[in-house]
């Protein structure tokens with residue numbers, strides 16, 4: 001057996017759910033509620049409807065498999081989020097803050113108060129990697145989502 005195989009045997013991939021209370025029903029609820037709000041958002045709604053006018057139901061099904069993979073580690077999603085976003089020319093950096101400011105309260109509605117912060121942290125991590133793929137250069141780091149989120153709430 002090679003050395004690299006030995007290493008993978010002692011460091012198995014973490015397959016535990018992000019929180020033990022998270023269920024597929026809660027994920028389905030999160031996705032339905034989140035996209036209801038996103039689709040009626042003045043800034044983000046048109047970006048989604050331009051791309052998904054005739055495939056809204058298919059997008060919701062895909063997003064349920066994505067969150068199932070991410071939160072429950074089911075492996076249900078096999079797509080590639082980075083190219084899907086890099087090709088969205090009308091998205092601006094600040095749109096990520098808007099996306100997260102819609103996501104956070106929906107996560108608190110859909111999940112337990114223990115699970116919701118972990119789900120939000122996960123979304124923020126993925127937002128950072130998508131932001132870097134879309135707007136990053138070798139010298140930039142993603143915005144501090146917590147700070148910008150709080151500022152948005154203060155302004156509201």
Ligand code: HEM
Nearest residue numbers: 047048051066079080081084091095096099123126127130
């Ligand atoms: C500014 C924020 C965002 C905008 C405007 C946005 C918009 C979109 C749009 C329009 C699509 C459909 C692309 C297509 O099928 O042609 C899409 C797909 C997707 N988005 Fe986002 N998104 C944003 C942030 C995020 C974040 C933060 C996540 C994850 C936490 C995410 C996860 C995904 C995934 C998994 C897909 C499916 C990719 C695939 O086709 O496999 N998005 N997004």
